[in-house]
Amino acid sequence: MSNQILPVFPADAGCCAPMVREPLAEDDAAELARMFKALSDPVRLRLLSLIASHESGQACVCDLTGPFDVSQPTISHHLKVLREAGLVGSERRGTWVYYWVIPTALNRLSGLLQTPAQMSIPTGSGA
Amino acid sequence: MSNQILPVFPADAGCCAPMVREPLAEDDAAELARMFKALSDPVRLRLLSLIASHESGQACVCDLTGPFDVSQPTISHHLKVLREAGLVGSERRGTWVYYWVIPTALNRLSGLLQTPAQMSIPTGSGA
Numbered sequence A, B: 001m002s003n004q005i006l007p008v009f010p011a012d013a014g015c016c017a018p019m020v021r022e023p024l025a026e027d028d029a030a031e032l033a034r035m036f037k038a039l040s041d042p043v044r045l046r047l048l049s050l051i052a053s054h055e056s057g058q059a060c061v062c063d064l065t066g067p068f069d070v071s072q073p074t075i076s077h078h079l080k081v082l083r084e085a086g087l088v089g090s091e092r093r094g095t096w097v098y099y100w101v102i103p104t105a106l107n108r109l110s111g112l113l114q115t116p117a118q119m120s121i122p123t124g125s126g127a
Helices: A026-038 A042-052 A072-084 A103-113 B026-038 B042-052 B072-084 B103-113
Strands: A088-093 A096-101 B088-093 B096-101
Touching (some): B026 B072, B042 B072, B096 B103
């Protein structure tokens, strides 16, 4: 055991232990599954990426409808799902609602999925 | 612009650009949404974490049924969903099937969701 290689994670792996380090508790799994469910739709993923990559760090809903072939109410529904999952925040300012990503939420999911650089796929040879 | 602060990502952020850097293409979003959908169920998330954190890097299906209050066929269905999403690999060896996580797939999702350390939530003051 003295030569055991320990996984190395970058310092900013997020707030939560990567799942390669320890199994998820039942309560955590339920909460995290809800967040991943919000990411399980292509339009929501693109909306989140548009908000996340917006120059100012926040996007007006008026910036978010153009790129999609879906109606404004559908976009609003998807934004509500992202907000209720805790992935984005929003605020009305005058005519428009503005959205921004919640970095701690994204980093929590990112950290959970992180695997150590030297982790490799086992090569099968009996067990 | 000379004092512009650029986001800093760790070197092993994964194979794909984080979504805070650029918006997702439509094709990528569809593929990634399918992978996130596989993570959107609490039992599947716990199964994946059990496999990922297993001491040997791989887990026999016989290690994966004990912790759950669901039937063996349900566990098998969830494992199939994880495999079809490209998140785990599997191989039959004698009586049992063994599972392991696909590190490149997990790191792809992890890298996508990563936000730079200095990213903060905008404070609202008109826009």
